[in-house]
Amino acid sequence: MPTIRDVAKLAGVAPITVSRVINDTSYVSQETRGRVESAIEELGYVPNMLGPSLRFQQTLTLAVVITDITNPFWTTVTRGVEDIAQANGYSTILCNTDESDEKQDQYLHMLLRRRIDGILLVPACSDAKPIELIRKQAIPVVVLDRRIPDVDVDIVRADSEAGAYQLTQHLISLGHRNIMMLAGPKSVSTSVDRVDGYQNALREANLPENTSHVVWGNYSQEAGYQMTQEVLTLTPRPTAIFAANNFVAVGVMQALQEQGIRVPQDIALVAFDDLPSTFTITPFFTVARQPAREMGQRATQLLLERIKGASDVPCQHVILPTQVIIRASSGERIAA
């Protein structure tokens, strides 16, 4: 593969002159420029970034570490990241941890060895360790979507609590008094926040304490399916179900359909996270939609500011609003 020296030799100039032609950083005569450009063309020269990366400790690379690449919510967040990264001349590396702490650790070490310039992290656990690991290398990091207790770090997330509060309120306003919450893992802050929002709505509606029913599981379709089967054996049977995310909601629907239970006639259903329109033939779920792309954009802007040296500014905690979209799955007002 040709180097800048090969180009220089062919054009009869010094390497630095070739560099100047490529980056337009200083005076080069038209005549010399022409010779250099021909040489570049002839050799098919592509500059090697690794030299400057090593020299100037800057790789112009960001990393996005997400927990589930099959969830369109995360791929949409990733697009938001790319929007801003690309506009600022940065490339992105996408890492998928599958919610595994171990995989996350592997990826983080890999990223540190590569000396990437910044990390956008969706933590696989509510642990301070990964943040400390990154901080020790003085690499800027912005946490996405999830709170981490007892760590002062930049965070960009959606308002899970308010969204869950509104969804629950919507169900209550329709007359529901026995609402089942099918939550994600206890170790993930969004899951905890959504349960809090749900319980706050119940409390503020002055419903008796024992109306709160929460089943903890995880953010997957299988979990939604199993939790629903469990819930259907209860008496009295809940009149509404709150699914903590989109995958859980699909699992719920599968279990209900299998048992011949109709939504919303027999049981009302609401969920967090919208499903992508590219897959849902008829939008059906009443949901709290998170501004996924904007989350990615905001987080990346913040990260780039940190990279550019705003290290004295105190850590920010950006909370974006969710949007409740009422559709068929939550049904009409029911009799008391």
Place this chain on the structure above:
Amino acid sequence: MPTIRDVAKLAGVAPITVSRVINDTSYVSQETRGRVESAIEELGYVPNMLGPSLRFQQTLTLAVVITDITNPFWTTVTRGVEDIAQANGYSTILCNTDESDEKQDQYLHMLLRRRIDGILLVPACSDAKPIELIRKQAIPVVVLDRRIPDVDVDIVRADSEAGAYQLTQHLISLGHRNIMMLAGPKSVSTSVDRVDGYQNALREANLPENTSHVVWGNYSQEAGYQMTQEVLTLTPRPTAIFAANNFVAVGVMQALQEQGIRVPQDIALVAFDDLPSTFTITPFFTVARQPAREMGQRATQLLLERIKGASDVPCQHVILPTQVIIRASSGERIAA
């Protein structure tokens, strides 16, 4: 950030000794090893890959260039790539071109500047240029999913033609004689192959020439929606529709539902590519499923062999079989 020299100084040894401890490449006494390990721990030292990458022209990085990150088919292929890459000590960079030739070009140049070790490319167009660009830098490349005419290059793809042939045959066996094919772009080989499979099936069933009806569009839900609206104005109305991919199928369903046309009672529907089970509440579409994850794995194995220097072996063209899954959307046998 500490370097190997800082560690060496603290441990009272030469940098190379630290290197030997980390990589276990030569003799180091237990006592020295202990001192070095403590120093690494104390400084929180993480080796900088950029040094060796520059020196030995090896970044231990592969790139996957896909055309649509929102399509789970491609994220599944990507997982297959990661399976093999990670097992061999390689990291992957994921690039999303959105079927744009220009974006593809930008990404490829970025990857070349980074001196990644190999590229898995889903070409955004049937053009030989991107391959030539990569080849000029002597970087191994394996093409995924799509044929490129007049270029000798390794390819791993699914058998679009056979899958389309079988799906069409299935419709014919159910009595359909007026089957509409809603294809992808003419510039993408899978689209062309699926049309060929469809037409071959018609021909072999000895159906009259004029039974072949193809509308060219692209692989999106919007296109499926629009093409369907167009098709519904035809007389006689087709009794069956063949959607060239999963997104198109969803668009078809939306258009049909809007017009109150039932599937499969009024129109039968088959499609290429399965929808992920995490989204589909009840699997409904009769589809030809491609072995996505396996495609990624096979392609990566091949790429790694090329990287390890099997450059004299002639280019391979791996074609994996598709699997036809018959579900409700294609319906029962109809009257002639």
Place this chain on the structure above:
DNA sequence: TTTCGCTATGGTATGGGTAACATGATACGC
């Protein structure tokens, strides 16, 4: 005429890890 600024080009040092080579020390066999 001298000084200054602008144009145009080049030499050298730098960054971090490690292959290749070099240097000792100890141990063992004959």
Place this chain on the structure above:
DNA sequence: GCGTATCATGTTACCCATACCATAGCGAAA
């Protein structure tokens, strides 16, 4: 007692692009 194998550690050079400093010609202002 000497050659040889093994253990243990160190020195130097290298990869590539470019910031920094240096050089020199030329025209214009002082």
